[in-house]
Amino acid sequence: MRIWVLDPFLTAERRLWIDGWARHSRHSLFAFTLSPPSGPFSSFRPDVVRDRAERLARRIRRYLTGTAARDPSRQPAGLPDLVIMTDGMDGAVFAEETADLLASIPIWVYWHVSALACPEISSPEAQAVEIHTARAVRRCLFHGESQRQRFLAALFRYDEGLAAAIEQSTAVLPPGFTPFPTPSEVQPSREPLALWILRGEPEEIPRMIAAMDHRDLCQQSFRLLLLSERPEIEANRVRQLPRPLRARILGILHPEDPKARRWISIARAVVEGSLRLHSPIHLMRIAFEGPWPLLPSGSTLLDQLPESIRSLCAYRDPKDLAERLAAALQGVPGDPQEIRQALTAWTWPVLAPRYDELCEAAYAA
Numbered sequence: 001m002r003i004w005v006l007d008p009f010l011t012a013e014r015r016l017w018i019d020g021w022a023r024h025s026r027h028s029l030f031a032f033t034l035s036p037p038s039g040p041f042s043s044f045r046p047d048v049v050r051d052r053a054e055r056l057a058r059r060i061r062r063y064l065t066g067t068a069a070r071d072p073s074r075q076p077a078g079l080p081d082l083v084i085m086t087d088g089m090d091g092a093v094f095a096e097e098t099a100d101l102l103a104s105i106p107i108w109v110y111w112h113v114s115a116l117a118c119p120e121i122s123s124p125e126a127q128a129v130e131i132h133t134a135r136a137v138r139r140c141l142f143h144g145e146s147q148r149q150r151f152l153a154a155l156f157r158y159d160e161g162l163a164a165a166i167e168q169s170t171a172v173l174p175p176g177f178t179p180f181p182t183p184s185e186v187q188p189s190r191e192p193l194a195l196w197i198l199r200g201e202p203e204e205i206p207r208m209i210a211a212m213d214h215r216d217l218c219q220q221s222f223r224l225l226l227l228s229e230r231p232e233i234e235a236n237r238v239r240q241l242p243r244p245l246r247a248r249i250l251g252i253l254h255p256e257d258p259k260a261r262r263w264i265s266i267a268r269a270v271v272e273g274s275l276r277l278h279s280p281i282h283l284m285r286i287a288f289e290g291p292w293p294l295l296p297s298g299s300t301l302l303d304q305l306p307e308s309i310r311s312l313c314a315y316r317d318p319k320d321l322a323e324r325l326a327a328a329l330q331g332v333p334g335d336p337q338e339i340r341q342a343l344t345a346w347t348w349p350v351l352a353p354r355y356d357e358l359c360e361a362a363y364a365a
Contacts, residue, residue, distance in 0.1 A: 001027040001028070001081045001082060001359055001360065001363055002027070002028050002030070002078075002079075002080040002081050002082075003025075003027050003028065003029050003030070003080060003081065003082045003083075003084065003359060004029075004030050004031070004032060004060075004080040004082070004083045004084070005018050005021075005029060005030070005031045005032070005084050005085075005086070006031075006032045006033070006056055006060075006083065006084070006085040006086065006089075006094075007031065007032075007033045007034070007085075007086045007088070008033075008034050008049070008052035008053070008055075008056060008085075008086070008088040008089035009034065009035075009036045009037075009052070009088040010033040010034065010035055010036065011036055011229055012229045012254070012255070012256060013112075013229070013255075013278075013279065013281045013282055014086065014112060014279075015033075016177065016178065016281050016285075017112075017175055017176065017279065017281060018031050018033075019178075020176050020177065020178045020348040020352075021176060021348065021352055021355055023348065024176075024348040024349055024352035025352050025355065025356055026352075026353075026356055027356055027359065030080070032056055032059055032060060032063075034052055034055060034056065044115070044122070044123045044125055044126040044129075046090075046125050046129065049088065049089050049090045049129055050089075050090045050093050052088060052089040052090075053089040053090045053091065053093040053094040053097065054093060054094075054097060056089065056094060057093075057094050057097035057098050058097075060098060060101070060102075061097075061098065061101060063078075064076035064077060064078060064079065064101055065077075065101075070100070072100075076101045079101075079102070079105060080105060081105070081363055082105065082106055082108070082359055082362065082363065083102060083105055083106070083107045083108070084107075084108045084109070084110055084141070085107065085108070085109050085110070085137070086109070086110050086111075086112055087109065087110075087111050087112055087113055087114060087130070087133075090129050090132060090133065091107075091109055091132065091133030091134075091136045091137055092129075092132035092133055092135065092136040094107075094136075095107060095136040095137070096136075106138045106139070106362060107136070107137045107138060108137055108138060108139040108140070108141055109133055109134070109137045109139075109140055109141065110141040110142075110143070110173070111140065111141065111142050111143065111147065111151065112143060112175070112278065112279040113276055113277060113278050113279070114130060114142075114147060114150075114151050114277065115127045115129075115130055116130050116131070116150070116151045116154040116155055117147045117150040117151045117154070117277050118150070118275070118276045118277060119154050121203065121275060121276065127154070127158075131155065131158055131159065131162070134155065134162065134166055135162060138169065139169045139170070139171065139362070140166055140169070140170050140171075141170070141171050141172070141173050142170065142171070142172050142173075143172070143173065143174060143175045143277075143279045143300050144172060144174065144277065144299070144300030144303050145172050145300075145303055146277065146298045146299070146300065146302070146303065147277045147298075147300060148170055148172055150277070150298070152166070152167055152170070171358055173354065173355055173358065174300060174303070174304065174346050174351060175279035175280070175281050175284075175300070175346070176346055176347065176348040176351040176352065176355075177281050177284045177285050177288070177343075177346060177347060177348070178285070178347065178348055179285060179288050179289075179347065180261055180264070180285055180288075180289060181261075189223065189263075189266055191221050191222050191223050192220075192221075192222040192223070192268050192329040192330075193222065193223050193224075193225060193250075193263065193266060193267045193268060194222060194223075194224050194225075194267060194268060194269045194270070194271060194291075194325060194328070194329060195224075195225050195226075195227055195263070195264065195267045195269070195270040195271065195286060195291060196208065196224055196225070196226050196227065196270075196271045196273055197227045197228070197255070197270065197271065197272050197273055197274075197282055197283060198226055198227065198228040198234050198252075198273055199228075199229075199273070199274045199276075199278065200228070200230065200233065200234070201274055201276065203274075203275065204273045204274060205237055205240075205241070207273060207275075207318050207321075208241075208245075208273060209241065209242065209245065210318035210319075210322075211318040211319075211321045211322040211325065212245050212248070212322070214318070214319060214322030214323070214326075216322050216323050216326035217322050217325060217326050218244075220326060220329055220330075222248065222329050223248055223249075223250050224248045224249050224250065225249070225250045225251065225252075225253065225260070225263050225267070226238065226249060226251070226252040226253070227252070227253060227254070227255045227260060227282065227286075228252055228253075228254065228255075229254060229255065231252040231253060231254055234252050235252055238252060250263075255282045255285070255286070264286055264289050264291065265289065265290075267286075267290075267291040268291060268292060268328055268329055268332060269291055269292045269293075269294055269325055269328035269329065269332075270283060270286045270287060270291040270292070270293055270294070271294045271295075271321065271325065272293070272294070272295040272296065272299060272301075274296070275296045277298055277299065277300065279300065280295065280299055280300055280301045283295065283299075283301060284301060284343055284346060287301070287336075287339050287340075287343065288339070288340050288343050290336045290340070291336075292312075292313070292328045292332050292333065292334070292336065292339075293313050293339065294313060294315055294321060294324050294325055294328065295313060295314060295315070296314070296315060296316075297314040297315065297316055298314075299314070301313075302314055304342050304343060304345065304346055305338075305339060305342055306338055306342055308334075308338075309333075309334045309335075309338060309339070312324070312333045312334050
């Protein structure tokens with residue numbers, strides 16, 4: 001099969017997802033992508049997601065016909081068997097712009113993150129775009145069962161008929177990951193170390209401050225290393241943190257930075273600081289190495305962990321997070337090897353056939 005993957009905001013995490021599947025798939029994958037914006041992530045803007053859809057549509061038209069302009073005399077060449085778009089663009093606009101080219105090609109959407117799945121912290125405009133996208137595609141794919149259930153529950157409140165129709169064709173495909181290579185050296189540390197993943201969302205910093213102000217953490221001696229795909233932008237936010245919290249922070253590194261890899265080897269815990277249901281690819285790669293994962297309840301990662309340790313990893317609010325992080329810094333609350341063993345099922349050599357089989361079944365239908 002020829003499978004196209006469209007991503008309008010190619011973060012490092014999504015690149016890992018596309019590259020991992022492409023390397024281990026028995027099919028031919030081709031990606032059409034756009035880079036994320038260079039400045040800070042802003043709140044949802046309908047004009048941006050529409051622009052991203054139109055730009056990808058023009059790129060595909062140029063690829064298939066040799067020109068970005070509509071020209072009925074040019075017949076498309078090299079059509080795919082399946083198109084999978086990801087969130088971050090208006091799928092209805094894309095489908096409309098490419099209807100003359102891809103009318104016979106199934107288009108699916110894979111939700112790395114969904115506004116409908118997190119309605120309490122998402123704008124009505126973002127949710128409306130996802131509803132339009134869901135109407136325009138043949139199938140919705142989710143990175144976790146919790147995300148799927150939350151998405152459908154919100155959609156039922158907006159359009160019961162659409163939700164019922166979509167529910168029949170949904171599927172859950174966990175976000176596969178590739179483990180880190182073996183580090184060449186281990187970074188020494190005199191104090192316990194925790195890692196904290198930042199995604200550029202406005203609510204993350206207040207949550208961090210609230211957790212770090214908790215008495216269980218204030219009384220401990222430990223250091224904090226921040227991980228961000230855009231460390232230079234996060235540095236501006238960190239400079240505004242209270243002085244006692246800034247004093248704990250070793251620095252900000254990209255999750256794939258070799259320097260970060262050496263710190264990961266000795267960290268006792270890793271915190272997912274976002275309450276949104278992201279594909280937890282960075283988190284999984286780090287937890288696979290041994291740091292104890294602390295993540296919001298509802299995270300996809302919990303779907304894979306043994307039931308006996310899920311409650312030791314999930315937090316509800318900053319207070320709960322602070323208490324769990326304090327415990328992890330004193331001594332890991334469970335066996336990291338249990339987590340590593342569980343996550344092996346989501347490494348790409350194991351998971352890619354599941355992706356391929358779903359695509360093949362749709363193609364044969």
